[in-house]
Amino acid sequence: MSFIxxxxxxxxxxxxxxxxxxxxxxxxxxxxxxQSVMSKFPNLxxxxxxxxxxxxxxxxxGSIWNQYVSYLDDVLHFNFGTDVSQYPASVSSLLVETLPWxxxxxxxxxxxxxxxxxxxxxxxxxxxGGSLDRALPGLMFLQAIPYFFFALIxxxxxxxxxxxxxxxxxxxxGLIPGWHWDFISSALYHSLxxxxxxxxxxxxxxxxxMRNVMITTIGExxxxxxxxxxxxxxxxxxxxxxxxxxxPQLQGFGLAVGFVVSGALVMEIVFSYPGIGLxxxxxxxxxxxxxxxxxxxxxxxxxxxxxxxxxxxxxxxxPRARARAAL
Amino acid sequence: MTAVLPIxxxxxxxxxxxxxxxxxxxxxxKAKAGAxxxxxxxxAAIIGPxxxxxxxxxxxxxxxxxxxxxxxxxxxxxTQSGQDVLSQLLVGIRLTLELAFLVGVVAxxxxxxxxxxxxxxxxxxxxxxxLITNVFLVIPAxxxxxxxxxxxxxxxxxxxxxxxxxxxxxxxxxxxxxQTLAIRGRDFISAxxxxxxxxxxxxTHEIVPNEVSLIAASFVNTVLYAIGASVALAFIGVxxxxxxxxxxxxxxxxxxxxxxxxxxWWFVPPGLTVALIGAGLVLLNTGIDELGNPRLRDAANAxxxxxxxxxxxxxxxxxxxxxxxRGRLSAFWHSFSRSSLLDEHQGGQR
Numbered sequence: 001m002s003f004i005x006x007x008x009x010x011x012x013x014x015x016x017x018x019x020x021x022x023x024x025x026x027x028x029x030x031x032x033x034x035q036s037v038m039s040k041f042p043n044l045x046x047x048x049x050x051x052x053x054x055x056x057x058x059x060x061x062g063s064i065w066n067q068y069v070s071y072l073d074d075v076l077h078f079n080f081g082t083d084v085s086q087y088p089a090s091v092s093s094l095l096v097e098t099l100p101w102x103x104x105x106x107x108x109x110x111x112x113x114x115x116x117x118x119x120x121x122x123x124x125x126x127x128x129g130g131s132l133d134r135a136l137p138g139l140m141f142l143q144a145i146p147y148f149f150f151a152l153i154x155x156x157x158x159x160x161x162x163x164x165x166x167x168x169x170x171x172x173x174g175l176i177p178g179w180h181w182d183f184i185s186s187a188l189y190h191s192l193x194x195x196x197x198x199x200x201x202x203x204x205x206x207x208x209x210m211r212n213v214m215i216t217t218i219g220e221x222x223x224x225x226x227x228x229x230x231x232x233x234x235x236x237x238x239x240x241x242x243x244x245x246x247x248p249q250l251q252g253f254g255l256a257v258g259f260v261v262s263g264a265l266v267m268e269i270v271f272s273y274p275g276i277g278l279x280x281x282x283x284x285x286x287x288x289x290x291x292x293x294x295x296x297x298x299x300x301x302x303x304x305x306x307x308x309x310x311x312x313x314x315x316x317x318x319p320r321a322r323a324r325a326a327l
Numbered sequence: 328m329t330a331v332l333p334i335x336x337x338x339x340x341x342x343x344x345x346x347x348x349x350x351x352x353x354x355x356x357k358a359k360a361g362a363x364x365x366x367x368x369x370x371a372a373i374i375g376p377x378x379x380x381x382x383x384x385x386x387x388x389x390x391x392x393x394x395x396x397x398x399x400x401x402x403x404x405x406t407q408s409g410q411d412v413l414s415q416l417l418v419g420i421r422l423t424l425e426l427a428f429l430v431g432v433v434a435x436x437x438x439x440x441x442x443x444x445x446x447x448x449x450x451x452x453x454x455x456x457x458l459i460t461n462v463f464l465v466i467p468a469x470x471x472x473x474x475x476x477x478x479x480x481x482x483x484x485x486x487x488x489x490x491x492x493x494x495x496x497x498x499x500x501x502x503x504x505x506q507t508l509a510i511r512g513r514d515f516i517s518a519x520x521x522x523x524x525x526x527x528x529x530x531t532h533e534i535v536p537n538e539v540s541l542i543a544a545s546f547v548n549t550v551l552y553a554i555g556a557s558v559a560l561a562f563i564g565v566x567x568x569x570x571x572x573x574x575x576x577x578x579x580x581x582x583x584x585x586x587x588x589x590x591x592w593w594f595v596p597p598g599l600t601v602a603l604i605g606a607g608l609v610l611l612n613t614g615i616d617e618l619g620n621p622r623l624r625d626a627a628n629a630x631x632x633x634x635x636x637x638x639x640x641x642x643x644x645x646x647x648x649x650x651x652x653r654g655r656l657s658a659f660w661h662s663f664s665r666s667s668l669l670d671e672h673q674g675g676q677r
Contacts, residue, residue, distance in 0.1 A: 013462065014461075014466060025474055025475060026478060140609045141606040144608070148562055148577075208613070258465065258467030259467075261467055266559045266563065284564055284565055296474045299470045
């Protein structure tokens with residue numbers, strides 16, 4: 001069985017664990033969706049309870065096992081029931097509406113931050129003690145700032161004090177979403193500040209990690225041998241040191257994706273960006289449990305998929321891994 | 328570094344300086360800056376709530392005191408309902424740090440427990456524990472936290488601490504397991520075993536003391552993440568909004584439009600405090616890293632040849648430590664982990 005296939009099995013197990021946790025949370029915790037609707041409309045008769053249960057698809061008929069099977073079946077068919085707060089809409093339609101916004105914004109910004117941070121880390125590691133290396137503590141301060149607070153500051157400085165960027169939203173209010181230039185340019189313009197937030201706050205982490213691995217790698221004998229041989233610095237840095245230092249960096253990327261996504265979700269709230277994060281906030285404020293749970297699952301699946309992609313990249317980047325993956 | 332210099336003039340927290348003079352001076356500069364920065368806030372958390380000028384929840388009805396910019400009587404200004412921002416900040420630092428440190432203690436204890444037992448039990452146990460660790464590593468914590476806390480009716484401090492600790496142990500467990508595996512094969516452990524020491528004593532007296540820097544780093548990391556997560560959770564509103572923490576301050580500032588009203592003194596102090604505490608923790612952690620890995624230290628003292636730092640060579644790695652004693656079943660389990668691909672020593676065996 002090839003390595004990728006094994007990893008796929010691992011991610012399926014992880015997805016199953018997430019699904020199972022998600023299944024048991026509402027059953028182990030007090031409070032449910034029907035109660036939250038009932039409390040919102042105090043003049044509902046107690047008899048409406050069963051009707052609401054049936055309507056929202058949250059009733060629990062049958063044994064736990066039957067519930068579990070039908071729950072897995074629903075998730076497989078992307079059926080998360082009807083939304084409580086925006087009533088007639090189905091949860092899955094809300095997700096389909098918001099997910100592309102988040103994936104495009106957070107995905108692009110994270111990849112940019114990773115690439116730039118890695119290159120800066122290579123330079124800082126090579127010129128250990130140089131000016132870029134000494135700037136690291138300042139960058140680490142940026143990293144320590146919560147995403148959403150950094151977003152608040154950028155918004156204050158660049159959108160409210162100086163009107164360079166728009167104040168929040170995903171696009172101009174007057175536009176109808178669609179594949180025409182007006183809308184796309186407006187969406188791009190509105191995404192610049194959120195993207196800048198992600199890049200600036202996460203870049204230091206990638207840089208620090210790459211720098212540390214670089215410094216350790218540069219001390220290896222084969223790098224010293226390459227230098228002793230008189231190879232040009234550029235070749236030593238990129239083909240000998242950085243290429244090997246990149247592997248732990250990629251591994252770290254896989255693990256950090258979930259962290260970055262979580263931070264980005266909260267940041268979306270500050271920008272009123274029409275992605276999953278804002279949807280999550282609405283779900284929390286209106287006690288919309290089915291929506292909260294569906295968002296948790298969708299984010300988890302996205303992160304798992306990102307991890308799988310990282311695994312595939314590792315196999316292609318590392319000849320040893322490629323040789324071993326074929327076994 | 329420039330950001331922390333003005334504060335580092337105050338020698339607030341000097342851990343164990345009396346115990347061993349000279350140790351403080353030998354610490355990396357980054358660790359010192361981090362410790363001092365953190366010390367200032369720990370001090371604020373301890374004495375802060377005793378010296379608050381006002382009750383943080385008291386709403387001053389005077390209309391002139393709604394959203395007043397900082398001045399003599401209210402050093403950090405007032406909120407929209409006339410509450411004193413400085414008092415809220417002083418109480419908030421206490422609550423936020425208290426939560427983060429407790430989460431750090433509980434989660435790190437769990438990581439040590441899982442990491443050390445995985446490495447010591449070995450075989451299938453190791454792979455099962457590692458599998459659980461890896462699964463919880465890839466499941467994003469924040470959305471799960473929101474769902475878990477969202478269902479709780481009483482979102483008090485204790486509930487948040489327990490839920491956060493439950494989700495934050497895997498990072499530490501992973502590194503501690505790897506380190507324990509590396510130490511387990513060393514001669515001094517074999518020697519201890521030969522002299523008849525019990526496994527429990529070997530773990531508590533030989534293994535754990537050798538991992539102190541790793542455990543400390545994992546603790547600092549957990550505290551850092553716990554602060555970020557608890558503030559983010561409060562900012563979304565999944566917390567007890569009647570208590571004053573740095574997160575709830577930001578929640579109220581955001582929900583009452585502090586930004587749009589131009590009341591920077593309302594949301595900048597709590598956010599900046601979180602950032603400074605975080606910077607202190609990151610600096611401390613980098614310092615701990617440098618303590619354990621001399622290569623990462625400032626290169627100022629190292630000798631240079633042709634513009635490159637000269638470094639001591641690596642100690643010869645001990646081969647076969649990681650793959651030792653892996654049975655067929657556990658090898659099968661192991662083949663599903665990402666590290667199976669990157670293990671140097673596993674190579675041609677399969």
